[in-house]
Amino acid sequence: MNKLTKRKIGIKRKEMFNKKLAIQVGFSIILVALVILTKQMDSSFSKQFISVTEEKLSENIDPSTITGAFKNVVIGVRDKIPFLSKKDNEYTAPVDGKIYKEYGLSEEDNTSYYNHGVDIISNTQAVKSISEGTVVLVGNNEKLSNYVVVQERDKKIIYGKINETLVSKGDQISKGDIIGALSEDNKILHLEVWENGESLNPSKLFEISD
Incomplete structure (x- = not known):
C-alpha cells in the first residue's frame, strides 16, 4: 500500500x-x-x-x-412526494459545505471581477472528483495554489486551492474518488468547469449539502 x-x-x-x-x-x-x-x-x-x-x-x-x-x-x-423525488445526477458535489463566492461577476475590495468558478467553504478535508475522467494536469500557481485538472469528455474540471494533491497526471478516476485534501485551517475549494473555451457554472451540475 x-x-x-x-x-x-x-x-x-x-x-x-x-x-x-x-x-x-x-x-x-x-x-x-x-x-x-x-x-x-x-x-x-x-x-x-x-x-x-x-x-x-x-x-x-x-x-x-x-x-x-x-x-x-x-x-x-x-x-x-414530488418535491423530494429526483433522478440520479451525473455529477456529485466535491465537498460538503456551502458556496460563499458564486459564479459570475463579483466584487472584492471595491474591485469587480468575473469568477469563472465557485468557491466553497467545506466541512471536510477530502476533495472528491465530481465525475469520472482523466487527470491531465497537477500543478501549482499563485492564484490556485495546488490544483488538479481533470478531463471529462468535452469538459475540463479544475480543482484549486488544494493543500495536498493525492492523484498524478494520467490517473483514471471515478466519480467520488478522493483527489486531494484541503488545509485543516482553511478548508476552501475553488472549482471551475470549462467546455469549448467557455466557463460553466459548476453549481448547476450538482447540489451542495451543508
Whole structure:
C-alpha cells in the first residue's frame, strides 16, 4: 500500500467517524418526520414503515444496520412526494459545505471581477472528483495554489486551492474518488468547469449539502 493510498484511507476514516456521530443525532429526527409524512398515506406501505420505525426507535440507533432495513421504505416515501423525488445526477458535489463566492461577476475590495468558478467553504478535508475522467494536469500557481485538472469528455474540471494533491497526471478516476485534501485551517475549494473555451457554472451540475 503506497503513501497516497494510506493518506486517502486515513481521510476517509476520519470523515466516516465524524459523519457517524452526526447521523446518530439526526437519524431519530428524520425518522419521526417520515412517520408524520407516511401517516398521511393510507396504504400498506405507510403501515409497514410506521411499524418498522417504531421498532427501531426503541433500540440503540446504529446507522449501518438501519440503512438496510429502511432503504426500500425511504425510497418509496421519496418517490411518493414530488418535491423530494429526483433522478440520479451525473455529477456529485466535491465537498460538503456551502458556496460563499458564486459564479459570475463579483466584487472584492471595491474591485469587480468575473469568477469563472465557485468557491466553497467545506466541512471536510477530502476533495472528491465530481465525475469520472482523466487527470491531465497537477500543478501549482499563485492564484490556485495546488490544483488538479481533470478531463471529462468535452469538459475540463479544475480543482484549486488544494493543500495536498493525492492523484498524478494520467490517473483514471471515478466519480467520488478522493483527489486531494484541503488545509485543516482553511478548508476552501475553488472549482471551475470549462467546455469549448467557455466557463460553466459548476453549481448547476450538482447540489451542495451543508
